[in-house]
Amino acid sequence: MPTDITLHMPPPNEKQKLALLEKHRYVGYGGARGGGKSWFVRWKATLLALKFRGIKILITRKTYRELLNNHIVPLLSMLRGIAVYNKSDKCFTFANGSTIWFGYCANDGDLGQYQGAEYDVWFADEAGQFLESWIVAIDACIRGANDFPKRTYFTLNPGGPSHGYFKRLFIDRRYTEEEYAEDYAFIQALVSDNVALMKSQPNYKRSLEKLPPKIREAWLHGSWDVYEGQFFEDFYDRPEHYEDRQWTHVIEPFEIPEGWKIFRSFDWGYNKPFSCGWWAMDYDGVAYRILELYGCTKTPNEGVKWTPPQVFAEIHRIETEHRWLRGRKITGIADPAIWDAETGESIADVAAKHQVFFQPGDHKRIPGWMQMHYRFAFDENGLPMLYVFRNCKAFIRTIPLLQYDDHKPEDLDTDGEDHVADEVRYFCMSRPIKPAHAKIADQYSKTPMAMFLDIPKEDIKSVIRRPGLEIIE
Ligand SMILES: Nc1ncnc2c1ncn2[C@@H]1O[C@H](COP(=O)(O)OP(=O)(O)OP(=O)(O)O)[C@@H](O)[C@H]1O
Ligand SMILES: [Mg+2]
Structure with a gap:
C-alpha cells in the first residue's frame, strides 16, 4: 500500500518569494553571501519538477564536491520517497518523469558533458565562478521542442572570473545587440534578507562584518563596484x-x-x-x-x-x-x-x-x-x-x-x-x-x-x- 508523502516547504523569505515567482528568461539572484540562494535553487527546481511532468532541469556548480555538499545531499533527504537518485547519472527522477540533473565545470574539458544535451531550466549556482565562455556554452543547451518554460537562474556573489559579465547584465544593464534587456531580471538578496539564518545563526552576519573592507563590501552589502579603480588603495605615502x-x-x-x-x-x-x-x-x-x-x-x-x-x-x-x-x-x-x-x-x-x-x-x-x-x-x-x-x-x-x-x-x-x-x-x-x-x-x-x-x-x-x-x- 503506497502511503501519502507530504513535502513540507519552509516559508520562503521575501526575496526568495520574489525569485520563486520570477518568469524572465534570465534571472539573477543574490549578490551577497548567505542570502538563501542555494536553498532557493533546491526548492525552485523541486517545484518546477513537480509542476511540469517530464521537465528536464540542470543544476551546476564548479566541482562535484560542491554539488554534493550544497545540493545532492540536502535533496536526498528532502526528496526521500518523492524522487529516486541515480548516482552514476547524477540525476533525480520523479514519478511524473521530471528529472533534475547535476553538472560541474571547472575547466574547458568539462564542457564535454553538455555537448548535445538539452535542458528546459538551468540553475547555475555560484555562476560567477564560471568563465563567461562556459556560461554561453551551457546556456546553448537550454532548448527543446516542448512547452516547458525555458529559463536560466544565476545565483551570484560579487567576485569570480565572470564578475564583469554579470555586473554588465544585471547591475549596469548594458546589453549587446544579441541580448534583450526585457529578458533579464535581478533580485538582490543580502544575508539580512535571510530571516531563517539570522535567527538560527546570528554570528554569521558578524563574521561577515569582520572581513577586510573590500570583501566585506562585496559579501555583506552586495557591492559590485569594489573591484574597480586603484588596486593598492591600502598603500600610503605620507x-x-x-x-x-x-x-x-x-x-x-x-x-x-x-x-x-x-x-x-x-x-x-x-x-x-x-x-x-x-x-x-x-x-x-x-x-x-x-x-x-x-x-x-x-x-x-x-x-x-x-x-x-x-x-x-x-x-x-x-x-x-x-x-x-x-x-x-x-x-x-x-x-x-x-x-x-x-x-x-x-x-x-x-x-x-x-x-x-x-x-x-x-x-x-x-x-x-x-x-x-x-x-x-x-x-x-x-x-x-x-x-x-x-x-x-x-x-x-x-x-x-x-x-x-x-x-x-x-x-x-x-x-x-x-x-x-x-x-x-x-x-x-x-x-x-x-x-x-x-x-x-x-x-x-x-x-x-x-x-x-x-x-x-x-x-x-x-x-x-x-x-x-x-x-x-
Ligand atoms: N526560507 C528558508 N527557510 C529556512 N532556512 C533557510 C531558508 N532560506 C535559507 N535557509 C538556510 O539558510 C542558510 C543559508 O542559506 P543558503 O545556503 O541557501 O545561502 P546562500 O546564499 O547559498 O549562501 P552562500 O553565499 O554561502 O552560498 C542555509 O542553512 C539554508 O538552509
Ligand atoms: Mg550557496
Missing part, C-alpha cells in the same frame, strides 16, 4: 610621517643593523622594464625596501636599454659596493620564468655568471597580492609590516597607479606598469604572514574564502597557520 613611521609606508632611510636579513627580489621584463628590489628584514619580520634598480630591457628597434649582462653586472656592483649590502648574505628570489632557456642561455644563467643567484619565487598571483595587502595593513598604532625607503622611486611611483582588472576582479590589470608589484609579490610570498587581525584570520579559515578568491583553500590555510604576526617559514 611625508609628514616619514620620521615617526606611523600611518605611512614610505619612510626616511636609515642605516641597516648588522643582524638583519637581506633579500633581493627580481622580475625580468622581456622587452619591458625589469625590476630589482633589495629588502632588509628586522627581528619582528617587518620588511624594509631599502634599494631598487629599475630599467627597461633592450628591444631590437629602440635606443639605449639594458641588456641582461648589463643588468646583472650592475646588480653585482651595487651588492659589492653599497654599504647596506657589502659583505652581507643576500637571498635572491625571482620570477620562475627566468630559468626558461628557450633561446639558449636563461636569464638565471646570465645572472649566475655575475655571481647573482636566485631561488624561484612562488608566482601565484592572488595569494601574492593578499600577502602584500596583509603587509600594508596598519596595526592599531599605525605600524605596517612593509616599509619603503624614500629613495625607492619606482615602487612609490608605480604601486599607486595599478588598477583592478576588468575581467579578473581580484587581480590587477597587467596592462599597467606592474613589474615592481610582481617582484614585491615574489618577495612577500617567500616570507608569508597572516593578516593583521587574529579574528579575521580565524574567519578566513572558516569561510570559503578560497572559493571567492578562486584558489585552493589549502593555499589560504598555508599562510594563516599561527596566531600573531609571525613569519611562517
Whole structure:
C-alpha cells in the first residue's frame, strides 16, 4: 500500500518569494553571501519538477564536491520517497518523469558533458565562478521542442572570473545587440534578507562584518563596484610621517643593523622594464625596501636599454659596493620564468655568471597580492609590516597607479606598469604572514574564502597557520 508523502516547504523569505515567482528568461539572484540562494535553487527546481511532468532541469556548480555538499545531499533527504537518485547519472527522477540533473565545470574539458544535451531550466549556482565562455556554452543547451518554460537562474556573489559579465547584465544593464534587456531580471538578496539564518545563526552576519573592507563590501552589502579603480588603495605615502613611521609606508632611510636579513627580489621584463628590489628584514619580520634598480630591457628597434649582462653586472656592483649590502648574505628570489632557456642561455644563467643567484619565487598571483595587502595593513598604532625607503622611486611611483582588472576582479590589470608589484609579490610570498587581525584570520579559515578568491583553500590555510604576526617559514 503506497502511503501519502507530504513535502513540507519552509516559508520562503521575501526575496526568495520574489525569485520563486520570477518568469524572465534570465534571472539573477543574490549578490551577497548567505542570502538563501542555494536553498532557493533546491526548492525552485523541486517545484518546477513537480509542476511540469517530464521537465528536464540542470543544476551546476564548479566541482562535484560542491554539488554534493550544497545540493545532492540536502535533496536526498528532502526528496526521500518523492524522487529516486541515480548516482552514476547524477540525476533525480520523479514519478511524473521530471528529472533534475547535476553538472560541474571547472575547466574547458568539462564542457564535454553538455555537448548535445538539452535542458528546459538551468540553475547555475555560484555562476560567477564560471568563465563567461562556459556560461554561453551551457546556456546553448537550454532548448527543446516542448512547452516547458525555458529559463536560466544565476545565483551570484560579487567576485569570480565572470564578475564583469554579470555586473554588465544585471547591475549596469548594458546589453549587446544579441541580448534583450526585457529578458533579464535581478533580485538582490543580502544575508539580512535571510530571516531563517539570522535567527538560527546570528554570528554569521558578524563574521561577515569582520572581513577586510573590500570583501566585506562585496559579501555583506552586495557591492559590485569594489573591484574597480586603484588596486593598492591600502598603500600610503605620507611625508609628514616619514620620521615617526606611523600611518605611512614610505619612510626616511636609515642605516641597516648588522643582524638583519637581506633579500633581493627580481622580475625580468622581456622587452619591458625589469625590476630589482633589495629588502632588509628586522627581528619582528617587518620588511624594509631599502634599494631598487629599475630599467627597461633592450628591444631590437629602440635606443639605449639594458641588456641582461648589463643588468646583472650592475646588480653585482651595487651588492659589492653599497654599504647596506657589502659583505652581507643576500637571498635572491625571482620570477620562475627566468630559468626558461628557450633561446639558449636563461636569464638565471646570465645572472649566475655575475655571481647573482636566485631561488624561484612562488608566482601565484592572488595569494601574492593578499600577502602584500596583509603587509600594508596598519596595526592599531599605525605600524605596517612593509616599509619603503624614500629613495625607492619606482615602487612609490608605480604601486599607486595599478588598477583592478576588468575581467579578473581580484587581480590587477597587467596592462599597467606592474613589474615592481610582481617582484614585491615574489618577495612577500617567500616570507608569508597572516593578516593583521587574529579574528579575521580565524574567519578566513572558516569561510570559503578560497572559493571567492578562486584558489585552493589549502593555499589560504598555508599562510594563516599561527596566531600573531609571525613569519611562517
Ligand atoms: N526560507 C528558508 N527557510 C529556512 N532556512 C533557510 C531558508 N532560506 C535559507 N535557509 C538556510 O539558510 C542558510 C543559508 O542559506 P543558503 O545556503 O541557501 O545561502 P546562500 O546564499 O547559498 O549562501 P552562500 O553565499 O554561502 O552560498 C542555509 O542553512 C539554508 O538552509
Ligand atoms: Mg550557496
